[in-house]
Amino acid sequence: MANDDNYPVESDRRRFVKGVVGGSVLSGLLTTGAAGVTLSTKPSGGGGGAMDYFGAVRELGPAPRGLPQIPIEIDDEGYLQGLWPEPETVEEGGVEYQVSRTEIDIGGGESVTYSTEWFQYCGLQTFEGIRPDAEGQDEYLRYDDPLPTADYPWLEEVTAGNQMHVDDFENYEDWGNNVGDAGVGQPAAGTWRSQDVSPESKIPILVIRSTRIEEMAQDDEWIAQTCPEGFIAFVNKCTHFCCVPGYKKLSEASNYNAENKIYCNCHQSVYDPFDIAQQQLISLPRPEGDE
Amino acid sequence: MSDNDSQQSEPATDGSGPGIVAPDDEVPSWRERKERTTGLSRLTYEYFERARREDQDLRQESSYVERDVLGFPAWPHETIRNLAISSFFIGMLLFLAATMPPTLEDAANPAVTPEIILPDWYLYWSFGLLKLGPINPELSILGGDKIMSDELYGVLANAVVFGAIAIVPFLNKGSARRPVEQPFWAAIGVGGVMFAFTTSVVAVQNLAPIDPNITFDLAFLLPLVAATITYAVLKTMREGYMYDLNRRYYRLRPPR
Structure with missing residues (x-):
């Protein structure tokens, strides 16, 4: 008996049914998979991508790259501004979005494309202030509110939340605190393009005025263009896990020879603010609905 | 004689002289001991087996009649015991909740990094x-x-x-x-x-x-x-x- 077991007899009809069922299951899986891949790889908004930027070189620790630098301009009254070029609309892949970018001439016929997309990492890309055409945000660098006077006692002389002024930093040639050496640089912690926003979405910045920057500006055209009067500014977000590192803030930094450098105490990343180099980052797109 | 007595009152452990505890059929001979290679686990097993058998003998000699009962009744024995235990733990919870201050603080601010930042x-x-x-x-x-x-x-x-x-x-x-x-x-x-x-x-x-x-x-x-x-x-x-x-x-x- 050919049909002793309990399985149905193999027949043309049965083969046909098997083919139909198997084929539809397979196509269903393929469609779902393709839709899933499309969905998960679709750009969620405009801007971003791989680009070159200038920043403080990472010296030690798990951080993947350096801390991005903010080019500084000083206005007629002596207030510090972070360069924020006029926003323009570009179209890429059928998506229209705003960018703030400009060419900075670094001599010898070469130029650097500065874009505020440099700062689209670590969730900063979702901050109101990072939008090129953000309402009510200007370029001025402002002091933190409240001021970190425990770390930088000189900040007792300034008003919290005020714009940073060149004259506030007049002691930069010999300023020092209990961390590291005196005369390396006078720091201030502050915010940028973060007025009237909640504390957790303020863009933290670090401004240092130093004679070393003035010396570097003599042979480095990029420094000369972006760091007037010895001022240099960074977006103060560790590129590793987005903590806020500190310059001359914690004495434990000397364990890593970082007492005169930018030190992140979460995972001991060290950035050298006096070693600026071109690096690469994958800038993240700003979320949709921002434009 | 007194010398002899004091010697005998202490069991000789080196195998020499007559032992105080009379060896029975269970006691292994030196040869059997030498052949034993399993060591401590075997020894432990023997100890336990011996204790179990002694217990069994004691039970059999006893006049106590075991009743065919599998456990205590749910009411009142089990219920009262369970109530006592749960009251104790609920009381502890209330006590701790009352004595300790609430620990929920403000949400973490990613714009500030604390000086000491470590996992548990x-x-x-x-x-x-x-x-x-x-x-x-x-x-x-x-x-x-x-x-x-x-x-x-x-x-x-x-x-x-x-x-x-x-x-x-x-x-x-x-x-x-x-x-x-x-x-x-x-x-x-x-x-x-x-x-x-x-x-x-x-x-x-x-x-x-x-x-x-x-x-x-x-x-x-x-x-x-x-x-x-x-x-x-x-x-x-x-x-x-x-x-x-x-x-x-x-x-x-x-x-x-």
Whole structure:
């Protein structure tokens, strides 16, 4: 008996049914998979991508790259501004979005494309202030509110939340605190393009005025263009896990020879603010609905 | 005579002289003892078996009649006991809730990094393993590049630790219950505990008042030292332990 077991007899009809069922299951899986891949790889908004930027070189620790630098301009009254070029609309892949970018001439016929997309990492890309055409945000660098006077006692002389002024930093040639050496640089912690926003979405910045920057500006055209009067500014977000590192803030930094450098105490990343180099980052797109 | 008496009142454990406890049929002969190779586990088994049989004999001799009852009734016995236990724990909860201040604080502000930022203490060892970057080898075949990122290396180190812990029961299937019985494996255990401690120190290296490089080297040296010392000490203790065990055994059941 050919049909002793309990399985149905193999027949043309049965083969046909098997083919139909198997084929539809397979196509269903393929469609779902393709839709899933499309969905998960679709750009969620405009801007971003791989680009070159200038920043403080990472010296030690798990951080993947350096801390991005903010080019500084000083206005007629002596207030510090972070360069924020006029926003323009570009179209890429059928998506229209705003960018703030400009060419900075670094001599010898070469130029650097500065874009505020440099700062689209670590969730900063979702901050109101990072939008090129953000309402009510200007370029001025402002002091933190409240001021970190425990770390930088000189900040007792300034008003919290005020714009940073060149004259506030007049002691930069010999300023020092209990961390590291005196005369390396006078720091201030502050915010940028973060007025009237909640504390957790303020863009933290670090401004240092130093004679070393003035010396570097003599042979480095990029420094000369972006760091007037010895001022240099960074977006103060560790590129590793987005903590806020500190310059001359914690004495434990000397364990890593970082007492005169930018030190992140979460995972001991060290950035050298006096070693600026071109690096690469994958800038993240700003979320949709921002434009 | 008195000399003789005092000698006899103490059981001879060296096999010489007449024993106080009369040997019965169960007591193994010297030859049987020599043939025994299973050691301590067998010995333990014999002790337990003997105790069980004595209990059984006692029960059989007793006049107590066992009733055919499987447990206590749910009411009132079990209920009252359960109520007492639950009241105790509910009371503890209320007491702790009343005495301790509420711990919920403001949401973390990502724009500020606290001065001391660490995971919970019982995760320090794992956090320390994530800082093994300095021993992530740079391969010359890759032109001095690392084969994997320091992060991946640290995560894999965690996997290695978990793997090692999981594999130990398969490597050592012995029945030892005291470190002195297997000094080697005891030394491995002490080394592991020491490694957990030293990697914890590596995790807090930036706060420890030691140079981070020294901390890092000690993290691997100290477990080795601890394991070696443990092995040496246990090996030395073994002799005395065996002697003690044998003395007790032969005092209880002197050889024929």
